[in-house]
Amino acid sequence: MTTLIELSDVTKVFGTGDAAVHAFGPVNMKIGEGEFISFLGPSGCGKSTLMLMIAGLLDVTDGTISLAGQTVAGPQTDIGIMFQDNTLVPWRTVRGNIELQLEMRGLDPNEHTEVVEDLLRSVHLDDFQTRLPHELSGGMQQRAAFCQAMVHRPKTMLLDEPLGKLDAMTRENIRRDLQELWMQKRPTVVFVTHSIEEAIQLSTRVAVITPRPGKIDRIIDIDLPFPRDFEVKGSAKFTGYVRETQEIFRNYGVI
Numbered sequence: 342m343t344t345l346i347e348l349s350d351v352t353k354v355f356g357t358g359d360a361a362v363h364a365f366g367p368v369n370m371k372i373g374e375g376e377f378i379s380f381l382g383p384s385g386c387g388k389s390t391l392m393l394m395i396a397g398l399l400d401v402t403d404g405t406i407s408l409a410g411q412t413v414a415g416p417q418t419d420i421g422i423m424f425q426d427n428t429l430v431p432w433r434t435v436r437g438n439i440e441l442q443l444e445m446r447g448l449d450p451n452e453h454t455e456v457v458e459d460l461l462r463s464v465h466l467d468d469f470q471t472r473l474p475h476e477l478s479g480g481m482q483q484r485a486a487f488c489q490a491m492v493h494r495p496k497t498m499l500l501d502e503p504l505g506k507l508d509a510m511t512r513e514n515i516r517r518d519l520q521e522l523w524m525q526k527r528p529t530v531v532f533v534t535h536s537i538e539e540a541i542q543l544s545t546r547v548a549v550i551t552p553r554p555g556k557i558d559r560i561i562d563i564d565l566p567f568p569r570d571f572e573v574k575g576s577a578k579f580t581g582y583v584r585e586t587q588e589i590f591r592n593y594g595v596i
Contacts, residue, residue, distance in 0.1 A: 382550030
């Protein structure tokens with residue numbers, strides 16, 4: 342598998358001197374093209390910090406991050422990124438918000454009509470494309486935000502706890518949609534979460550992050566078939582991965 346993202350001795354320290362806070366690292370890791378990898382850890386372990394560093398929105402203190410063979414030295418444009426709070430603007434429709442991503446990149450929405458419509462269908466929003474964000478449920482807004490992040494066909498998607506504020510039933514539905522999108526398009530996905538089951542359900546690999554300063558305790562290869570439906574989630578193998586991960590966090594006193 343071709344390496345797309347490489348972390349080499351990546352460390353982040355906020356502040357200096359006595360006020361310095363060692364937030365993350367050092368971490369070494371390679372992420373291959375087409376992987377769906379989750380960084381799983383407790384609040385405050387540096388997961389979101391890592392996401393911002395990969396995106397080039399936050400400088401590393403030590404070490405290097407490379408994306409597609411190039412050192413990350415500033416904001417990256419050839420990625421899709423999504424945070425817990427969506428970035429939909431309230432005065433544009435669902436379709437208008439998705440097309441805004443194209444406009445900001447100097448692309449003509451008229452030349453991407455099929456791409457937009459395909460994404461809307463894939464997340465079951467084709468009948469809601471003329472609605473404004475306030476007319477949608479939280480889950481629908483997040484689906485629209487996924488489309489917004491993917492419309493320019495990025496090879497890499499960075500998702501920072503995008504399901505964190507949703508209720509349990511909506512989360513499960515969005516997980517299914519996200520899984521289907523990944524299976525169809527096969528971007529490289531870096532997913533940040535504190536949900537053990539969510540990480541195991543979605544990922545090809547799970548990087549278990551320690552409490553601050555965040556380091557990788559273990560990388561678990563998730564050998565389960567896709568799609569990971571309720572039958573897969575109810576299997577002994579799935580339960581085994583959950584228990585293995587829980588045991589790691591128990592040892593740190595997190596759970």
